[in-house]
Amino acid sequence: MTRKQRRAAFIVVALGILGLAVGLVLYAMSDSIVYFYSPSDVVERGVEPGERIRLGGLVEQDSLQDLGDATVRFNVTDFVETFTVTYRGVLPDLFREGQGVITEGAFDEAGGFTADNVLAKHDEYYMPPEVADALKKSGNWQGEGADKSHSETYGQGSYP
């Protein structure tokens, strides 16, 4: 094999791997991306039942109910629209009524949202940027929370 052929062989292999990587990325992009919606977004843009999304907003005051069997129900709101979320499992330590939350799951046919993952990440100063942006858009933003400097605000439970 000449030097030229050898180089050509390497280039072919390299392009093959590159092509494989690009193909995989494109395939995964079309299939496994989860969009973030605020309650208003859900109403405006519409979400198919069964489509996996992230629904984020504030946990409405006094909306948390215990349904027994480790299942809870609470309302997620941006003060314009509100949806009821059902979740079975242990809530993250930082979950509080009146504070920011992101839930991941899907709507059922009846319009109820069932989450299999609840992410809470805040202290008194912090809320998830997605939620803050959504609140700003809906005109219900109070305070400078997201911009306020604070030490580490690690999320607990399961904020990825």
Added chain:
Amino acid sequence: MIVELGHFALVLALGVSLVQMAVPAIGAHRREAPLMRVAEPAALLQFALVALAFAALTYAFVVSDFSVKLVYDNSHSAKPLIYKVSGVWGNHEGSMVLWVLILALFGALVALFGNNLPDTLRARVLAVQASIAVAFLLFILFTSNPFLRLDPAPFEGQGLNPILQDRALAFHPPWLYAGYVGFSMTFSFAVAALIEGRVDASWARWVRPWTLAAWLSLTIGIAMGSWWAYYTLGWGGFWFWDPVENASLMPWIAGTALLHSAIVAEKRGALKSWTILLAILAFSLSLLGTFLVRSGVLTSVHAFAVDPARGSFILGILIVFVGGSLALYAWRAPMLKTGGLFAPLSRESALLMNNMLLSAAVASVFVGTLYPLLLDGLTGMKITVGPPFFNYTFVPIFVPLLCLVPLGPLLGWKRADVKAAAERLLAAAGLALVACLATFAVAHDGPWLAPFGMALAVWLVAGAASEIAWRIKLFSTPLAESLGRARRLPRAAWGTALAHGGLGIAVAGIVGVTAWRAELITSLAPGESAEIAGYTLTLEQVGLRDGPNYEATVGVVRVARDGRELGTLLPEKRRFPAERQEKTEAAIRTNGFADLYVVLGERAGDGKWVLRAYHNNLAPWIWIGGAIMALGGAMSLMDRRLRVGAPTGARARLAPAPAE
């Protein structure tokens, strides 16, 4: 006073770094030895000054001097000493000082032990290293000064985030930073070599130990972080494809590629310019990781305070260093002489294949991590790229790589006898097949990919063992001679086998947890029981316990199997009054093969408590494998051939003439 001294030392360190950046570089350009010799004392002085600043900051934390804003924000007098110390880097400002401290330490090590490097190369390496220090010292002094005072001084601090008050997490940042910053050394060597316009064996021999050290630290740092996430976040996962995790994974993969290509550059003089590019990329990805974590562009468990000034400053550093070094590379790399021809079937080719697959893996993680940011910036759409994306992209790229791992070390340089190498792996292939069938027989109701995953794990471990067996001629010579050979085998060979075998063990752990995990979510009143994976969990009672700076609600959970008592687990929910936060402490019972993992949840209405339990098969192996990989790295680092670093001083100075 001591705090002001620390601040002053940091400013002086900036001055020294400016000198160290400029003078030796000019000296190397003009070939004036007195100017070049400024580099070593400057590097040592810079280290001493940064160490002084770091010590002053640590002092402020240890004595709880709340007149320092950083201490007030991140410490509390009731905190145990270990967390007062770890609080120094448990925040943005302090962690950047730690970053620079490690950077200065590595520069000082080159100054101390770099006698056998060619003079101009050493001067340039230290100058480049100093330029990184200048950038980060400016960043600290102008946007993240840790020494700011508060007047009047508050009486008590706000405390450290409870989640950071943890033994593994206390030492996770220093290891991770040692890894990130370790790649700054290889970066400095790469840029210096580009300025010199030549790469010789002594260059590659210096780059390898630094890459190894950085890779080793990063491996430990990532493993610690993932272990912490496993037992602290309370849902038994070990890797979440969180952008910040990815930020540390990308330099690790690039570093792994660099580790392998540097071998080719050293032994065979081939792939030199590729090795330089990888060295630049590995550090660029480390900087990108710092940017992503520190700028607050990510929503993640690590997102520190959002401060646009800091973000743009780090972005500036990123652009200057990455852009500058890549431009230098484009300009100078064609001048580097390529050497070392090799056949398509050879160890060089195998290592090149490793590099191509690892690069593709980095690229897939890169896209998955940055695409959501880009999309948000361009269109305002918020998306999450979660585990499914990486399962579709990263995993299919990594699996072929894992299949090839045992083959590589058995191939010869230049032109390999693949048939002979394959024969040496026959036993390993047989074992992998047995593992596949055995897994299928035992756990045929699991996912269909699981048996192949276990086969892959066995293939990696048995392949690593085969390599050692072949090298010491096990079974083909008398045992005594094999043992003698084993003793004489270079440590780097043991290191390779350990790292590859450890990878196999970690793969087994990952497959085990992913494929056969049992989960139980229930609510129990004291006295009630529930079953998971053959174990009976009985909630005996729930009580309160006082910790040093927290109150814990403790669940007493009795564990039994087939009527036999196995002891109690004590999952806790800790409440930290100073920080007004809660933290879950999972209770884990392990037998080395599987973890029983119990978390105490909220109190439900009817006097019941929510209990979440997992049975994670092979989970401990993930970190055992990681530890073995790190041990392999340490073994290689102790290899005599690497410790010596370069040939003797005289020979190194007679290094080949520049390639033009």
